[in-house]
Amino acid sequence: MSRRIGVGVDTGGTFTKIVSVSPEGKPLRELQIPTLAADGPRSFVRRVAEAVRWEQSALGAKAEGIGLAVAGDVDAERGMVRFSPNLRKFDRYPLRDALARAAHRKVLIANDANMAAWGAYVVELERKARNVVVVAMGTGIGGGVVIDGKLFQGSTGSAGEIGHTTVDPRGPLCACGARGHAEAYAGSYGIVRIARKLLRGKKSLLHTLCPGLKELEPRLIAHAALEGDKIALAVWEEAGRRLGLAIADAVYLLNPDRVLIVGGVSRAGRLILDPIQAVLRAQPFKTPFDAAKVEIASTPNLGAIGAGLLALE
Numbered sequence: 001m002s003r004r005i006g007v008g009v010d011t012g013g014t015f016t017k018i019v020s021v022s023p024e025g026k027p028l029r030e031l032q033i034p035t036l037a038a039d040g041p042r043s044f045v046r047r048v049a050e051a052v053r054w055e056q057s058a059l060g061a062k063a064e065g066i067g068l069a070v071a072g073d074v075d076a077e078r079g080m081v082r083f084s085p086n087l088r089k090f091d092r093y094p095l096r097d098a099l100a101r102a103a104h105r106k107v108l109i110a111n112d113a114n115m116a117a118w119g120a121y122v123v124e125l126e127r128k129a130r131n132v133v134v135v136a137m138g139t140g141i142g143g144g145v146v147i148d149g150k151l152f153q154g155s156t157g158s159a160g161e162i163g164h165t166t167v168d169p170r171g172p173l174c175a176c177g178a179r180g181h182a183e184a185y186a187g188s189y190g191i192v193r194i195a196r197k198l199l200r201g202k203k204s205l206l207h208t209l210c211p212g213l214k215e216l217e218p219r220l221i222a223h224a225a226l227e228g229d230k231i232a233l234a235v236w237e238e239a240g241r242r243l244g245l246a247i248a249d250a251v252y253l254l255n256p257d258r259v260l261i262v263g264g265v266s267r268a269g270r271l272i273l274d275p276i277q278a279v280l281r282a283q284p285f286k287t288p289f290d291a292a293k294v295e296i297a298s299t300p301n302l303g304a305i306g307a308g309l310l311a312l313e
């Protein structure tokens with residue numbers, strides 16, 4: 001009996017992860033190749049196709065399909081990237097069809113956070129929830145929505161962009177150019193910005209952990225907070241409360257049974273989860289908030305896993 005596998009490709013600005021998955025979302029093999037974004041999409045497609053062939057022969061199985069996850073504005077229907085800040089040369093290139101030809105496999109393409117949402121839904125929730133909002137915390141804040149057990153991508157593939165919902169119209173600039181988006185507070189650059197603001201003229205363990213505050217990053221701020229540093233704790237409190245406002249809006253809009261927080265920055269755990277939950281608990285309209293269980297998902301590589309799984313759907 002031949003095994004069913006899907007291959008997920010998570011295209012980052014620097015590295016691309018290629019993960020072969022079972023229909024349950026179990027990662028069977030992982031391979032990382034350099035993206036070499038400056039070389040352009042043709043070289044990328046050729047190397048991904050090679051890597052997929054390698055994975056298939058190592059597993060002794062043919063992939064049913066390849067899912068391609070890309071950060072940025074992705075046109076799933078036409079199978080191309082409209083705009084991706086880290087992959088400028090890929091814009092408008094027919095990525096899906098080129099990879100399908102090179103790898104002789106069916107290919108689908110979507111935004112990486114949407115793919116991660118699907119991965120989280122299958123792997124973390126084992127499809128047991130019905131309506132799910134996934135918040136992906138990294139440099140930016142991405143997101144995805146599962147409605148009635150199906151990934152909902154919206155009219156242009158842009159659904160679930162919770163990071164770009166406004167929590168303060170006069171707030172700091174978001175990477176997208178707007179003011180006061182949730183990402184401007186709780187994306188890693190937003191968290192670092194809050195820290196720099198709160199640290200001004202104050203004593204903190206962060207000055208010792210990170211001399212000159214040159215390489216300040218969420219991991220260090222979490223470390224200081226867990227050591228009891230008051231400023232670091234206040235940073236997570238503010239980031240979490242702002243993100244909590246965006247999540248509250250999503251709960252009002254979609255009435256999910258789960259909110260899953262994923263991504264590298266979510267490793268801060270309770271530091272980010274507690275203030276989010278405080279905001280949700282404080283909402284006066286209790287019914288949707290009593291129903292929405294919020295948790296942090298710990299599975300790594302959900303973008304690639306979700307892409308591989310979606311290729312199997």
Ligand SMILES: [Zn+2]
Pocket residue numbers: 163164165174175176177178181183
């Ligand atoms: Zn934004």
